[in-house]
Amino acid sequence: MTTQPIWSGTSFWQQQALAEDGAVSPSLSEDTRADICIVGGGFTGLWTALRLKEQAPDLDIILIEGKQCGAGGSGANAGYALPLWASFPMLQALYGPDEALRLCRASSAALEEIDALSNQHDADIGLARNGVIWGATCSRQAGHWDETVAALERYQIAHYEPLTGADIQQRTGSPAYVAGVLEASGATLHPGRLVRLLRRAVLAAGVRIHENTRMVDLDRARPVSIRTPGGVITADRVVLAIYAWSAGVHELSREIAVICSDAMVSVPQSDAIAAQGWQDGPALFDSRTFTEGTRTTPDGRVLFNKAGGRMALGGNINGALARPGQTSQELRAMLASHMPGLADAPISHAWSGAVDRTRSGLPMFGRLPGSPHILYGFGYSGRGILTTVVGSRILAALTLETDDAWASSGFVQEPQRAYPPEPLRFVGGWAVRRAIARKDALDHEDRNTGPVTTALYNLKPGRWNRAQKSS
Template sequence: MEGVRHTRYGWWLEEAGPVEATRPLEGDTTADVVVVGAGYLGLWTAWHLKALEPGIDVVVLEAGLAGHGPSGRNGGFVSTLWDDLPILRDRVGAPRALEVARASERGVRGIGEWCENEDVDAWYRAAPTIYVATSEAQLHSFDDAIEACAALGVPDEVRPASAEEVRARCDAGFLGGAVLRTSATVHPARLSLGLRARSLDVGVRLFERTTARRLTAEAVATTPGGSVRAGTAVLAVNSATAGFPGFRLAHAVASSHMVVTEPVPEVIDELGWTGGEPIADGRTLLHYTRTTRDGRIAFGWGGGRMGFGGRRLSRLEMDPDAVRTARDDLYRFFPQLRGRRVTHAWGGPIDVSPTHVPIFGTRGRVHHGFGFTGNGVGPSYLGGEILARLALDRRDGLTRLALVEPERKLMPPEPFRWAGGSLIRSALVRSDRADDAGGRASFLIRLVAGMPRRLGLRLPR
């Protein structure tokens, strides 16, 4: 697209500035814990390990640069799992579902406190998330979460919002929606790179541009330049998890793409969108949008292509068609932006959990976490706390949460996962577009779009 800087890394990482890579691993070494992956989950795990046992020797291996994967490129929504309460209640019952949802608030508050205590300017701003309906068909998209919260005695966590209330927060013609009380926004790259810097400060040994080709159940990680033999290991590689033996059916891989405008503070003022509220709509393949500290509007669409296993596919990061859709939908959401420049575009993979909630557990001496389904900023903080405790064999209320060693739900094998996922994605795109136009998709499209739910799988939104 003419005039748009479309790259793998996007505006967040460009704004945060470059870092000097640490040296790759050369030769063999030992450690108390080896962490594979230096995104939010891996770095939070390393941070919490050092907080719990300052003298512990932690090695982190990262195939690229720490914080430059999905952790540095996402929308920066710091969310809880309250909107997943219906799913959790159905799977584990009301008491355990409430435990998980309450524990997920640790991420929203913990990240804010960490930024303040560690003097990391990650643009943290606490504000409720506003779910909005942009078509009549979306008006009931939030009913399950609203009903579950009311039924379990926490009606303020996700509550209905009238069209008037939603428009008072952002006057973009929304038809109504819901308010998720506990949430925040951050600059995702400033957070991930700040976490990288502070982890190095406390003695974490980080080896970048070091791919873990193999991770054994005995906690031995093998790389092109050497190996790490550890007492225990943590696998925290997001969408690449499916590339490791034993995890090939654990999740699916899709992609999400974002665009960001030039600074438009006058448009934000015109909309009355000055409270910093992140906004998401009621589509299955949702739109999500927020403002930035310097007066831009960032806008994303979760309707990118399907991945194949744990392979890294260029279209998951650089997809002109998905970016074009995101840009066009941005202008449809906010017609006041027509004539204003979209300056940057980017994308990346997401690890889609079969249950829509993250999964943690242990196999041998390897502890794992994956399945954030595009909502990893807040829950990865909690995940790091869980994995650090598992690695230290400290069992407590966090390691007993229902996210740890849940009843297994597997995705289909490849190539059926990719083929079926691509077919379902196409049906969901068509169904959402029909809803936007005020119509209804054909019976066949609705039949295909509803297949995951009939199979017991949960897809975004």
């Protein structure tokens, strides 16, 4: 019998994690004061709170979250813990080789930090160190990794192991891939449980958390007043850790386009996964611009995710998330093309999450122009599990005004007005999004795109900055 798929605004991970640990911090109900107010209870806000307490234990820190911790991308993501090495050519072009290597190494170290935190708190976050395959499902997309592999070879770094299509089939049972590379240090985890772990650690460190406490206004004078429905917080410094919701901060609104990603999981399927030949195998994602990925979960489900869902007009995330970008039938058909043996897997949960796409595809951290006591960190563009750990070091350094390599990291960047204003961003983004989808489809038919599609495709995030830099 097929289980009816349930599309919901809350991810499978978040539902499962909240069922295991449903503690909710009280919402703010009176005016209060703090040294530092962190807005946003995702990975960025929680890691930053921990860092600040480690470095300055006497600071009085308050963290507010509009819903529950993990209600944003941190509880909705696909759970691939991927270091920054795939972005090495871009990082090198923008910030130079030393900073690029430092950031990549820090992102690898982030996985060890996550593991250490879970051991310290005796928490099971479903960490599976089975590696991740970055592959291609058509010959035109094979070799997307070549530039990265070659750039790393110049530093004697062999981070990726080349695989043939037959190797990938042997490891995962998927006949869909023509070639790829294995990132052996790549891992998967349960993002909902990681959020719960971080939330517990932050509370234990003495940070005051208020959930269901939305910042409705930010007065930029110093000290800052953060208005919430239940009271006003007065703080010397503020850290905005609100990911896609940064589009609602006027100084930051032109830095990102908000585009949702869709995901679904099956009911537990251990036997079918084993029959597919994928038990304990690596996770997989392809080389489409709107990436498709598959992984297994700790309780024996298969997860499938697809980028390039609905766009948020003017940063209206609730509107974009009100309906799925891809129906669960469409997602299931895509899963079947990657994993034919799981084509009949009954789907139990499907959801969408908002992703903040910067033009470079890289995150940015800094101080609001004219308000240096208000910090921001966002723009992870769909790769945040490990990068938020790195970002929290940068945010802590900027908050504490530490004169170190984190405070002067390449990721520290002033707003650039990278995208046009609305409605141009939405209309332009829609056209580029269609061009990307068309090119992904034509690549799989071994056909070329026409000049208009090619021109629009070349405007996609991730290409622009590199072209600017080299021009």
